[in-house]
Amino acid sequence: MISLSGVVAQFTELVLAVLLAPLLTGWVNQCRAWLQNKSAPPLLQPYRMLAKLFQKEVVLAHNASPLFRAAPYLIFGCLCTAAAIVPTLGTDLPLNAAADAIALVGLLALARLFTALAGMDVGTAFGSLGARREMLVGFLAEPALLMVLFTASLISNSTSLATIAETLAHKEFVIHPSLAFAGIAFTMVSLAENARIPVDNPATHLELTMIHEAMVLEYSGRHLAMIEWAVSLKLFVYSCIGLVLFLPFGIAGGGDWLGLVLALPALLAKLAAGGALLALIEMLSAKMRIFRAPEFLGTAFLLAVLAVLVHVLLER
Amino acid sequence: MLATPLHDVLAAVCAWLAIGALGLLRVGSIGWATRILYPAGAIVGLGLAAIALRAIFEPAASMVLPLGLPDLPLHARLDALSAFFLLLLGAVSAGVSVYAGGYFRQTQGTPPGLICLYFHVFLASMALVMVADDAYFFMLAWETMALSSFFLVTCDHDQAEIRRAGYLYLLIAHLGAITILLCFGALLAGAGDYTFEHMRSLQPSAAWATAAFLLALLGFGAKAGIVPLHVWLPEAHPAAPSPVSALLSAVMLKTAIYGLIRVTLDLIGSPLWWWGVIALTLGLVSALGGIVFAAVQTDMKRLLAYSSIENVGLIFAGFGLTLIFHGFGMGALAALALTATLYHCLNHAFYKSLLFLCTGSVLHATRERSLGRLGGLIHRMPWVAWCALIGTIAIAGLPPSNGFASEWLLLQAFLFTPGLPHGYLNMLVPVAAAAVALTAALSGYVMVKFFGVVFLGQHREARLVEAHEAGIWERAGLAWLAAACLFLGLVPATVIGLLEPITRTLTGYGIGNLAQGWLFIAPISAERASYSPLLVFVVTALLVVAAWLLVRAFYHGRVRRAAPWGCGFPNQDARMQDSAEGFGQPVRQVFEPFFRLEQHAPAPDDARPRYSESAEDHLWYWLYLPVARGVERLTALVTLLQRGRISVYLAYSFATLLALLLFVR
């Protein structure tokens, strides 16, 4: 059942995701700076940032618990597994038998749980504020993401992400109106989940408006580096989920060595386009009040439910 | 006479009763009860679990007990369904009993020997509910269970609010018992035979079957805490001592699920699909309502009690889905939904008892139940904290815990529904799946609040520094339950193997192909979906360890301790962390129509500003108070009869006698 090409694809994918994730973050930052007529930071800036943080000393609060010190690695590990599940190069991935789309959502939620708990651990006002807001975003975004994935699962009759990618990329081309609803819902969810502009601002320095940054205020040194890397990985994972659902072309089928090689440039091109789109959306929208966030995410959730409904109504 | 598993079960029940009776020998001695009797009860629990585990795979056995009224002997029967719930009872009670050995200390209200008696009678009666094979025996065990648990809830009966909680509990328990009695009446079809065997052999007409189902739903729903009959649950659970709350929530609620499954799928036998819609709707309303209310609680045991309502709601939703599939003759899918339902029962029993016991330890260490006065306990009681973290992840339904495994199965069952041969249903089911997903996500929110506020952060009160770790007995109980949570989560294929005989008898379909070897589970087929928590866990753990080792290998491991960053504000203290109210505020705002809110905000010039807020249940005002008022008005009419003169009362009797003679003849 497990083929050599599968193992190779699985391993390459995981390493690629871990290594490429900061690059995607750098690319999005660069695009945003260009769009705002600023001089952009270099593309490799996130790597330099990580290297700098790793070198620095860790400053821990007096009452930080072991959970606080373990959390960065746990979050990183969860997101690595999540990255390994989402097909980026090929659809023949051994890990896909172990975890499907629902498990993917679960892994992302587990990472969020640890982040929120770590935010509450030191017991500062801003840490718990950030944790509360993050969970607020999470409890609406998580079911929305699940419903988006359900739409794709119903289309391809499977919750396995590899089968979803296979169906959407390699079967006869069919127009799925439900994916239009799912696409909008997914965009809204990814903006919120990756702490992007209408909901949160990744570049903010004002504690009162922070969500994600408030939670990780207490982290420093290698711990912060792991968290930052995990944040990049999360953006990468979300981008790849988006690509699988809405732009699956170029992904190699099982045992297709040439396809695997060709899939890499296709993936890079798609990611570049996706990153630019993200920067554009961020540029065009204004940060909303935190009290508007539930409404924004509630709309996303209901749109995702509508996507499933439209599938049931129109496509069978 | 050969010793069948049924005999062993009855022997275990007798052992529990004997242990309870032994408690009366030295009523006032705390050491006698905690050091000898509770551990002995735990051993009986383990034994019962072992017997039940074996009995699941054996054919059903029944016997007539030499007990009961003349001409009305008690019948007992042990089949796969009973054995499964006995396994749940035995395994959970083993952990709870060990814990209780360390928990009960100073005499509060009821003397320890008496508590020991109630405790073991409660356990024995729950076991008897599951083996009863006639309506008479069932009701006998059911009422014993209700009464013994009532006395356990009111252990600290010197407090008025606990007496009130106990009264409410008893009231709703009896309301439920009456409807269950009526349900059996509807199933009897006029014959005088009370055995379940007789009811099984009958084919009730659709109208009678529906009546029986609705009565069962009402009666068992009242016991399970389904909306709108849930009001006793958040009152009774916090009132009881923690091991008792654990048993109430983990096992007693499941007896109601057992009863409902027994009556619907076994005794009635041929459910109609729209019964499932009712159960599904009630379940989803309870699940969403329960978790939303849990989010705004400030008392940790009340929070867990509301979370029990949520979980029972999910179980009901799964059961409703089973009925829908079964009603449309889609047996394999019904088996899948039933598996998810029963699996969730087992999981909830373990993680909820684990968390209730953790709150018990916290309560003992700090004498504080209010979340707003706790915090930072991970430093003082690490053992309890890490066990609670396992429970937290499990109840939040996150991989690789057991909570996720059953939710995964439930969501898979929902994903199969587009095949249903009914228009409206086809469209409503995605909405229902969305509600399940929302509930699961909200439970993550609630559990972050629970764990974060109790165990993380700074101590909100200075005296929490003196909090001490739980004792060895308590830790043993916690460790047993936590290990069970991990085990059930990591090898779902084994659990599904246990459930196969049950689904085969109740729906006619096995789900053997659901477990692909011991590593994977896959509903229907592996192409559709498969899940292997062990693999996910191992891969994630390897990645975490690899990341840690790599960072260690390439960079230094220096750490400097300093004060937390104050964001430029020098006077930060522990009171500035989120309180329980603060953490629940977003949910309260988003789901505002769910609550009856009362706020008291201080005036700007108030010298001692105090802010208070309460979020109450609408149903209390819309349903219970009007009914209570109506009953009061009715009873006021009865007082008209009260004259206080003997001759008037004699005249009533005389008139009654005359009327009977005239009309009945």
Add this chain to the structure above:
Amino acid sequence: MLQHYGPQLINLLASLMLLLAFAMLAQRRIMSLINLFAAQGFTLFLSTALVAWLTDQSHLYGSALLTLVLKVIALPWILHRLIRRLNVKWDVETLINIPSTMLIGIVLVILAFNLALPIALLAGTLTKGTLGIALACVLLSFLMMITRSKAVPQVIGFLSMENGLFFAATAAAYGMPMVIEFGIALDVLVGMVILGIFFFRIRERFDSLDTRHLEKLKEH
């Protein structure tokens, strides 16, 4: 190629109509509301043209053109002018919060589909689901009119309801006779002008376009 994907494309356009109807339901800004209305009109134009091409009915090209001119260009332009003249660019609060409105909307969609199903089965047109969507669009626009208290969004709701009706006509019956279509178009235009005059009168009288003020006109 296009013949093969034709029904699928119509389905796609139909769901875009529905998506835009929901977007209007969730939109607070009047300016974006008008743009969404124009987008819905454009989708309607595309679908009408597509149906015309697929079924070879030339008169449908006429109605497509009419849609383009009236609903994508003329009415949005008039509305934009009105907004500028009346100076009512600010956000409008809805009477019920937006997620609840959308939840009601989802219930309406389910209802609409089930009600339209028997008719759609009889109709034997290109696709079965479009009639349901058209009905859903009409109901959603109605809902939008109910949940807004300001006059301009209510009028946009009214116009978008007409979009839904028109879509129902093309999807279920391959359009109406040209005479009727012109008549309706004229009606809409005239209605728009009259409503525009009403706007000015309302604002003159109450200094606001909040239609809740009209309650004051009732006799006590």
